[in-house]
Amino acid sequence: MSQQRPIAGVWGVLLAGGDGTRLQSLTTRIEGDTRPKQFCRILGDKSLLTQTRRRISPLFDPGRVIAVVTRKHERFYSRELHDLPQTAVVAQPENRGTVVAIATAILMLRDLDADAIVTAFPCDHHYSNEAAFLDVIEAGIIAARNNSDAIVLLGAEATYPETEYGWIEPVQALGNGARLALSRVRQFWEKPILATASHLQRRGCLWNTFVTIGCVSTFIEVLCQAAPNAMLALSGGILENDLDSCYRSIPSIDFSRDVLASQPGRLLVIRDAVSVWTDLGNPKRVFNTLARERIAPAWLESIRGVETPVAS
Numbered sequence: 001m002s003q004q005r006p007i008a009g010v011w012g013v014l015l016a017g018g019d020g021t022r023l024q025s026l027t028t029r030i031e032g033d034t035r036p037k038q039f040c041r042i043l044g045d046k047s048l049l050t051q052t053r054r055r056i057s058p059l060f061d062p063g064r065v066i067a068v069v070t071r072k073h074e075r076f077y078s079r080e081l082h083d084l085p086q087t088a089v090v091a092q093p094e095n096r097g098t099v100v101a102i103a104t105a106i107l108m109l110r111d112l113d114a115d116a117i118v119t120a121f122p123c124d125h126h127y128s129n130e131a132a133f134l135d136v137i138e139a140g141i142i143a144a145r146n147n148s149d150a151i152v153l154l155g156a157e158a159t160y161p162e163t164e165y166g167w168i169e170p171v172q173a174l175g176n177g178a179r180l181a182l183s184r185v186r187q188f189w190e191k192p193i194l195a196t197a198s199h200l201q202r203r204g205c206l207w208n209t210f211v212t213i214g215c216v217s218t219f220i221e222v223l224c225q226a227a228p229n230a231m232l233a234l235s236g237g238i239l240e241n242d243l244d245s246c247y248r249s250i251p252s253i254d255f256s257r258d259v260l261a262s263q264p265g266r267l268l269v270i271r272d273a274v275s276v277w278t279d280l281g282n283p284k285r286v287f288n289t290l291a292r293e294r295i296a297p298a299w300l301e302s303i304r305g306v307e308t309p310v311a312s
Contacts, residue, residue, distance in 0.1 A: 006061040010141055011113065013105045013120045014067040016049050016077065017092050020124070026283045030299045038123040039076035042286060044297055049080050052123040055130055059137060063088075064116075068105050070095045093244045099227050099253035100234070102212075106219045107231075107238050117144050118219060120212045126289050128276035136272045139180045140213045147268055151222060152213040153185070153260070155206025155269040156277040161197035164281060166190045166208035166256045168269045169200065185267035188260045206269060208256060209277050222266050226259040 020027060020036030027040040038049045046054075053065070066088045069077045074091070081089050090105055102120055109116060119137060127133040140152045155168045167190075170183035188208070189200060214222075224231045230250045237246030260267065278289050290300065 006064070007059055007138070007141060009113075009115070010060065010064065010117045010119065011109055012056050012060040012065045013102070013109075013118055014049065014052060014065065014123055015098065015101055015120055016123045017068050017070040017073075017095050017101045018124075019070075019095055022281055023124075023283065023286070026286060026303075029303055035076045036073060037280065039073065039080060041297065041299070042280060043126060043289070043293075043295055047080060048125075048280065049077070049123045052121055052125070055127070055133070056119075056121060056137070058134060064113075066090055066105060066108070068092065068101045093247040095252070096247060096250050097252035098210075098255035099223065099258060100230060100247070100250055102219070102255055103223050103227070103231060103234055104238070104243070106216055106223065107234055110216050110220065111238075114216055116216050117141055118214060118216055120210075122210050122279070124280050125209070125211075126278045126280060126293075128293060129274055132274035133272070133277075136180060136270060136275060137211070137213075139182075140211075140270050143182050143268055143270055144213045144215060148215050149218060149266070150184075150214065150268045151218060151260075151266055152268045152270060154209045154211040154213075154272050154277075156209050156275075157271065157273040158201045158205065158207050161194055161201050162207065163194050163197050164191060165279065166210075166260070167192060167197065167200045168206045168208050168267075169203070170206070170269055170271075181271045183269055183271075185264045185269050188256070188264050188267065190257045190261050206271060207277070208260070209272070209279070210256065212255075218266075222259055222263055226262055227253050 016038045018036055023037045027037050028034060031040050039047050041047055067081055068090045071091045071093055090108060109118060136154060140154060144152045153168060166188060168185055169187040171186045172183045230253060233246040233249050237243045278285055280286050
């Protein structure tokens with residue numbers, strides 16, 4: 001399905017502003033410093049951010065990709081993003097969570113291309129089948145164009161009852177043969193307890209990959225509904241070219257918990273049953289991914305004192 005060429009009218013947003021604290025026990029051993037995981041060479045000789053940029057590059061014109069980072073990480077992202085125009089690197093004064101990162105990018109894009117479709121990508125993921133991932137992104141973009149009132153989520157097929165992921169309950173069951181099936185969302189479950197996660201898996205619910213697609217105007221509507229004060233402050237900060245002041249007034253806000261879970265009626269989910277997605281959020285998932293994919297990065301032999309679980 002993948003056209004392997006940029007899609008007109010679509011922007012990619014790289015979400016690379018997190019602090020990566022959950023994985024820091026491992027990334028510190030790999031790199032010898034406290035850089036967040038997105039700037040770390042976990043799966044080879046390139047950082048997760050660089051791998052994300054390469055992965056999505058067939059679908060986005062180079063001039064239609066922006067990266068949201070946090071200013072205190074400049075010594076890491078300045079090397080990673082030196083080839084991007086200065087206007088394509090959105091340096092947050094502080095990390096204020098995923099709502100504020102996404103909202104800052106969306107409000108800036110409103111001034112550049114108000115009619116655009118935006119796809120937001122976390123920069124700490126791995127996909128076993130990247131061609132399949134591109135296919136599902138294309139399908140998600142088409143779905144966003146055809147359903148301009150909705151935010152489209154990529155839902156990965158759940159293979160075990162993970163309690164650290166968000167879960168998406170479709171309105172209609174998406175059968176095993178429905179590779180790229182689309183459904184409205186009945187409910188969004190953020191990090192459920194184990195018993196609930198097991199129940200959701202049995203019912204065919206999906207993991208939330210946090211890859212999110214929608215029209216600029218739709219993102220703004222759902223963000224204003226969920227976080228009106230933050231959106232008002234950010235709009236003023238961008239207008240006055242003073243993000244520092246407005247960021248000081250905004251608390252940390254989580255996109256999954258505070259936006260997605262509160263507005264399931266505005267959500268669509270497209271089922272990704274082929275790409276084999278992993279969020280590299282903790283050491284166990286990293287080591288399981290290395291074992292499953294038979295990846296042996298240079299740092300692996302030098303690690304001592306870190307338990308390396310086998311792939312399940």
